Amino acid sequence: MSLSDVPTGEKVRLVDVMAGRGLKMRLAAMGLLPGIEITMAQNGGAGPVVIYVRNGKMILGRGAARKVKVKIF
Amino acid sequence: MERSEIVIALAGNPNAGKTTLFNQITGARQHVGNYPGVTVEKKEGYTTVNGKTVKIIDLPGTYSLSATSLEEKIARDFIIHEKPDVVVDVVDASNLERNLYLAVQLFELDVPVVIALNMTDVARNRGIRIDVKKLSELLRVPIVPTVGTKGKGVDVLLKTAVERAEKPFSGGIKIPYGNDLEAAIQRISHLLKSRGWILPGYDAYWLAMKFLEGDEDVLKKMKASFSEGFDALEKEVDAEKRHLQELLGDDPAILFADRRYGFISGACAEAVRLSPEARHTISDKIDAVVTNRVLGLPIFLLLMYLVFQLTFTVGAPPMDWIDAGFGWLGEFVSGLWPPGSESALKSLLVDGIIAGVGGVVIFLPNILLLFLAIAVLEDSGYMARAAFIMDRLMHKIGLHGKSFIPLLLGFGCTIPAVMATRTIENERDRLTTILVSPLMSCGARLPIYALIIPAFFAPKWQGPMLWTIYTIGIVMAILLAKLLRAKVFRGETAPFVMELPPYHMPTLKGVLIHMWERGYLFLKKAGTVILGVSVLLWAITSYPKPESFPERIRTQEAAVEEAYKKSVTDIADALRVPNPEKLVEILKEEASPDALGGKGRLFLETVAEIRKITSGFTARTEVLDEDSPAYAEAVKNRNESFETLRKKAPGAFELARQYVESAEADYQKGLAELDNLRAAYAFDYSIAGRIGNLLEPIMRPLGFNKKLATPMIGAIAAKEVFVAQLGIVYAVGEADEESGTLREKLQKEYSPLTAFCIMLFLLISMPCIATFAVVKRETNSWKWPLVQAFGLTGLAYVLTLIVYQVGKLWI
């Protein structure tokens, strides 16, 4: 499933980023790499999502969140 | 290599507390490069440690050193080329893993690094316990815990950094990338070495890694220096990359990032302990409200409203003081010349410099307050939330939340706004944001509104009027951005990715320094650009001076004098004074009153008395409403005074009163009219007037007369010059010293519709020359600043034309 479908409060694991090199590298620099644990902090169904990664908080636009494939723990 | 001063560079993620530490270390000994002309905005400061001068440089905040954004490139190039003696990496202890990513990349650059483990207070509150000694051993760098806001650990940090700088450096830790990756790096590195392809200042191992990562900046530089055989090398690198991809299942760039994070996670697992409820922090609780789907937007709008409210209400009293100060200064300087003197120097000082610079400096309180508010929003971490809240709306115009921050900064000044677009990675998004950013009404335009709005709109409409102007700017920006994204910069919106830093209580010191920096730049502009432009505009408004006035003015002069003489002659006849000519001279204070006989003297004394009573009455009733009891009281008092006077000398009183209230009053009015005619003629004759006349046919349809032409041109130098120049246009050849304030003069000459059109035109038309320069620099081309200047001016013209012409039909 996509990160954009993860409801608020749910914990997931990153499987892959299905995006171009640019976005993939940017997300990697921020620590969004395969295997990492992500907790959804806020997903309102539209607009960007807020996630916790590596003990920090991040905003991901909905478009980007859709490209992040995850699986539920 | 013995250097006389030690150079320390501060690196770190945005919001890690670099600037706070920088301010703590350097205090007042710091300096910010000015924007225009300087390629990189650089903050430098000095301090002394053990008698040695230490230079500190605050590098731009970055998450990594991959040089995908301008900031990263600047930071990386600085470290590689300027070779600071030590890099202090400011790390946010409450977000350790992510912050250490930059640290690891710094280790790889082969410079001595000291880690400032900042925000240890925040980390402790969140239940994050860091074993500093252990972490320091694992990373093989000195680590100093600090609390930037309280200055804790700053001394130790400085001492440690200086020690590290003075010790010979034997290389930092090598990240374990695993056999396959390391072997590939070695192969490329050998290849580079064998060809001698090492850029000065770079390290072969590091270059090899960048080749595998596909770092565009490094590739470009290498290609420029070693073009021959470069393609062959690239082929080899591609083969290595493909090999790694097959072997390890991912792009080497991602693999490197993965190994670095792996290394960091390993170190953190050993040295960091998290308490289970580490997450439920105050920040999250604030976010639950502030970024709430329902409440987020209203809270944001409320905050914006408060910012503007603060800017104006709190700013008003100090503005009055500054105004009074410059008024006093003008009078003082005028007083150095005998009354009525026509000295050009006096005019230059009073009408040119004091009126011009004073007219602008008066807005310093507004500027300071606006930047104060922006600094608080930025330092507290709210700006990032604003980007989140606005992302959905920004998406609708084809931009994303990140474009919102530069646009918000645009309300302060377009220059930092344009510079802040650097955080937008996508070129199309960035250009769109840059092009529309001047439509966010900047602080320099505030003086224009602050001058015009109170002159034309009743107090209860002043706030809404200002709001309307700002809103028009925003709406225009939205429409223009939409148009640009749909027609010029087509393509998908780039992904929106941003760190959401925890909230921090901004420090007074940090906020004040930020505010002062902006205020200083503004004052500097007032002292240089605006001073120069004021003198120039004064000169073209004052010169050339007409040598004589045309027939019609001279005829009127004669007529005014004739009428006055006739009235006085009638009075002289009634007084039976033999020589009316003499009486005229005496009344004009050109001859001594002794020349008149007893009866004449009584008349003169009565005239003086009546003048005194009348001016006393005017002074008292100036601020009174004509229906008020106080006014009636004043009238009664005046009439009583008149009655007493009449009783003393009934004949002289009637004549004297007739003289003061009609003959003299008419004469004064005639003279004032003449002065206005002469001033208007002199203005037409001056260079400014001629320019105005040339432009008038173009400006007329917008409702602008020629007096507005030169200020509008002046506004290109800096928007606030408009106010200064308008002051000059109306001050040169001023009808008389008490002809009222600039606002009153504007009120007499223009309609509210024209006033609105002036603001509208200045809001939308070409941005100031400094913005032009920054856009040129940031887009690295002449095309975009030119497109922006002409496009916006054209848009302003068309829009103002429509508003004025349609408005005229209604009003």
Ligand SMILES: Nc1nc2c(ncn2[C@@H]2O[C@H](COP(=O)(O)OP(=O)(O)O)[C@@H](O)[C@H]2O)c(=O)[nH]1
């Ligand atoms: N609680 C706490 N706040 C800090 C500390 N250091 C900096 N801050 C705050 O963090 C915010 C960002 O700091 P700043 O120096 O602007 O970060 P920069 O982006 O790295 O320059 C400001 O509001 C500072 O007041 C610290 O050690 N503890």
Ligand SMILES: [Mg+2]
């Ligand atoms: Mg900073």
